[in-house]
Amino acid sequence: MPGRAWEAISERLLRIVSGPDVEISLAETSLLIAVLGNPHLSVPAYLSRLDQLADVLKSRVTDQDGVADRLSVLNQLMFKELGFRPNAENYYDPRNSYLSEVLDRRVGIPITLSLVYMELGRRINLPLQGVNFPGHFLVKCEVSGGAIVLDPYSGGISLSVPDLQQRLRDARGGEVSRAIVAQLLVAASNRHVIVRLLSNLKAIFLREKDFDRALVVVNWIVAAVPELTTELRDRGLIYQELQCFRAALADLEQYLKRAPDSEDSVGIRRRVTDLRRETARLN
Numbered sequence: 001m002p003g004r005a006w007e008a009i010s011e012r013l014l015r016i017v018s019g020p021d022v023e024i025s026l027a028e029t030s031l032l033i034a035v036l037g038n039p040h041l042s043v044p045a046y047l048s049r050l051d052q053l054a055d056v057l058k059s060r061v062t063d064q065d066g067v068a069d070r071l072s073v074l075n076q077l078m079f080k081e082l083g084f085r086p087n088a089e090n091y092y093d094p095r096n097s098y099l100s101e102v103l104d105r106r107v108g109i110p111i112t113l114s115l116v117y118m119e120l121g122r123r124i125n126l127p128l129q130g131v132n133f134p135g136h137f138l139v140k141c142e143v144s145g146g147a148i149v150l151d152p153y154s155g156g157i158s159l160s161v162p163d164l165q166q167r168l169r170d171a172r173g174g175e176v177s178r179a180i181v182a183q184l185l186v187a188a189s190n191r192h193v194i195v196r197l198l199s200n201l202k203a204i205f206l207r208e209k210d211f212d213r214a215l216v217v218v219n220w221i222v223a224a225v226p227e228l229t230t231e232l233r234d235r236g237l238i239y240q241e242l243q244c245f246r247a248a249l250a251d252l253e254q255y256l257k258r259a260p261d262s263e264d265s266v267g268i269r270r271r272v273t274d275l276r277r278e279t280a281r282l283n
Contacts, residue, residue: 009035010216017194017224024190027099027119030112030197033220034098036213046100050116053077054123061124067143070126075156078120082106084113086153097201110136110153111197117152129187132196133164135171140185149185195224202234211241229258233268240271245282249275 095101102108205214236251
């Protein structure tokens, strides 16, 4: 995606995701990512759209309304009136991962429907947090004595511990204790919410063999979480597909240095040998 405007956006994203977690705005960052699908997207216009929806919610709640009332108002507007829903038929459509498209089309995947849910809920003082639960992304709301776990992908339903145990069995198999479920309900940082969104897009682009966009996305992931060694490996493999052999060699050598005993180390070493020959030939 050439052009100075795109380069500026990409650089801004790199700065955001590599900066302090508290300074990562989920809405703005998600919309900047969506420029991948629409170079002419106006981020301020979509932020204003979220504010307008929040104004509707604010007009329907009072200072006396508790968490249950506010959640009811949020679910009524988002799922019953506006009709936000899962896109199970075309789950891997990249538009499901672009917040702007989700706001326009009102369909999405767990992470993007959760993003809309959290952004609107927070604007009416609901303490909503993302949860990187196995299977698919969830949202929780801290309350006195515990937390309410919600699934925006299923219309904002509340999930009990047995519900969560069953979901975990479906995702992982085997018996699941309440203690294990509790450990998996830790709140995701802003950074890890964005990384989950980016990881979905990366998988889609690799599936489509769109290596140019996959490279952009994996660069953002590496900037956000440099310790994710497998992302370094994946970037090297993408560089190799794009015939950027020196960059591929640098990443794969660094991967082997960090993870010399990884399960794929033998295959990566073969690639490194081939890349060394190729870069020597180019000199």
